[in-house]
Amino acid sequence: MTDRALSVVRAGALTTVQDLGRPGHAHLGVPRAGALDEPAHRLANRLVGNPESAAGLETTLTGCAVRVRTATTVAVTGAPCPVTVDGRPAPWGAPVRVPAGAVLDAGPATHGLRSHLAFAGGIVTEEVLGSRAADLLSGLGPDPLTDGAVLPLGDPHGPPATADAVPYPGPVTELLLPFLPGPRDAWFTAAGLRTLTTGRFRVSPASNRIGLRTEGPPLERARSGELPSEGMPLGALQVPPDGLPVLFLHDHPTTGGYPVIGVVPERYLAPAAQAAPGTPVRFVRAR
Template identity: 45%
Template sequence: MTARPMGERALLLEVASLEEVLAVRAALEASRPDGVIDIVPAARTVLVRVDPRVLAVPAARSWATAAAAHAGPTAAADQPIVELDIVYDGADLAETAALLGVSADELVRRHAAAEWTVAFTGFAPGFGYLVSPEWPFDVPRLSSPRTRVPAGAVGLAGAFTGAYPRETPGGWRLIGTTGTRLFDPDAAVPALLAPGTRVRFSSRRDESRARPQAVGSPRGGSAVVDAPRAAADLQPGVTPGIRIVEPGLFATLQDLGRPGAGSVGVAVSGALDRAALRTANRLLGNPEDAAAIEVTMGGLRAIAERDLWVAVVGAWGPLRLDGHEIDPYQAHEWPAGAELHVDWLAHGVRAYVAVRGGFDGRQALGSRSTDLLAGLGPRALRGGDIVGIRPDAVGPIPVAPPSLWSAPHDDELEVALAPGPRADWFTAAALETLFEAVWTVSNDADRVGVRLDGPGLARTRDDELPSEGMVPGALQVPPSGRPTILLADGPVTGGYPVIAVVTDAALDLIAQARPGTRIRFRHARPPA
């Protein structure tokens, strides 16, 4: 086993096989100390994320390596078993069987006869990567992934089988459909398939049941559109707060996110500029994690349904309240019927509109944050939405001294990098280039990640990296050699090597970096 750094707040334990991953994960869970936020198994690694205020990373490394060294085979009989109904009606069933040199009936028989185990999750909340010692096949993915795969589709890829909890793109070969609900964010245990769970597929024929078809497959197929999610607006029994006139380019509700749910495939999400969110809430006497509206690039117009207090923090642009210009980083009275206009932002990317008491919206896993990639929390705001206000203020509105704040720097940033787990996959020249080059934020930037333009980073090896746990700030380097910085809505696991990790404090800077912003990386100072 090898322990590898994953930035300043996590580490990767690398082992030789999936069987060892399951054993190590079980050993870590059995002795988990305070301060461990998440334990995320993957194909050959187990990611351990910690809160360094509670548990220092060196201490976590000592605990994790000692626990892993004593890990034994998991007792499969002690693990829960879940039965998934399945109709073997997948669009790729016949073609996949032919590819493997067996009949479709034989493929179905072997798939249904095997007992499967959830090795790890990722890709989407509740998506389990299932393995079985009784499954002899290695199935290549589709050469061209589908743009949409319907919820409930059961597929094969590599040594794995898995079922799609919701409609997403996907490159797995589809062999069937299950009607079992795989992920329910409102349930006490949201993911039906957690690491270590035993699974059996129960084949049945039900001609009356609608069978969704894959969209964008080589055979075409009819579109299946998810029903609209519950609006990000008024919850039952909550007093109306504001009415959205125009959301601008993109506006969502965000709090401090969902840490600790990576093992069931759920990203951290939450405000990308957490310092701005915390500041906005402090200006209003709110808890620091109260939900605010994250406004991307500006354009928001909203009318107060009752008398409120409001503060706008983060990116800078013209702000008008009832037609009068107001200052950012101050609490302002917002009378009923008055319109707040967050005009197009001149500096930075994301402004945070907070109100006293905090905004209300659909909760998922203890957070009101919108995660569009996972389909969790409230949807993005639209014109006409009514957003409720919570009574969560905990203190008086403080007197804020002026001139403490300035516009975000969006011309050139200096960003600290902590070590990544796969730096040894890159040449010495690439590691030197990473810190000497000037990188530019591309137009390909959103809440999932920020792609950088600059020189290519050459690898020393070209083999495929098995999926492993990811963290916000990870610099993934695809075959193009140009890194992407993963952000709060980024994938829980990924298959591109991580050369380094942006420090936690510097992530707020990345959140405000506009396309064209230049970035210089420096080595992070080691912790005291």
């Protein structure tokens, strides 16, 4: 039993353990889960010398603070935020050596929504179906962090990767979502499809890890009613009866009965993880 661990000093609004999720189990009703800003998660792991698949923390808006039991290298990526170690400023987007017993604080996001924290050795809570990710739809994986909770850390893997380009993300002033139409675009009128690409949409405050909800003009349907339940992919733009598209994120249900007008390819999803409520959304046809 290693004594490497972190204890939660300030859990923040919603901080969860995330890795690359548990793909391959959708047929059992198990969502993918995993880090929403996946490039940021992978980068944070590289910065501390972990495999990109190691588990770290994903914060929401207000950040979090943790005390490390033994000296640990930590990196904060994703949404930029003030980083401190025992109150002293430390760099964002770079490996930070945190001495034994010190508190690393990732403050409120300067812009964006979700910061990703990686710890050398990774968080080693129990795996469920090959992943440690918290899945907030079905409750698999560890619960969201609470003050005082203790999370075990693994042994460091070795020195951090050599110099990595760490782009400082600018604020998301408009969320651009390229999509490919289908499979159920025929359930919408030509006017409804036009509304999707020309309407003014905004990120709804009701958004979460399950889906990014939108506010804007409803999409006109050519057919009413529901489909028999069918498989739902990550990135699906599902349109419930209120006509407002919901972009399915990592904790989305694996089946559903509302029509999917289009699908946003996975490589365009990371910005959606950082778009705060109220951010304008523009849907464009991918090519």
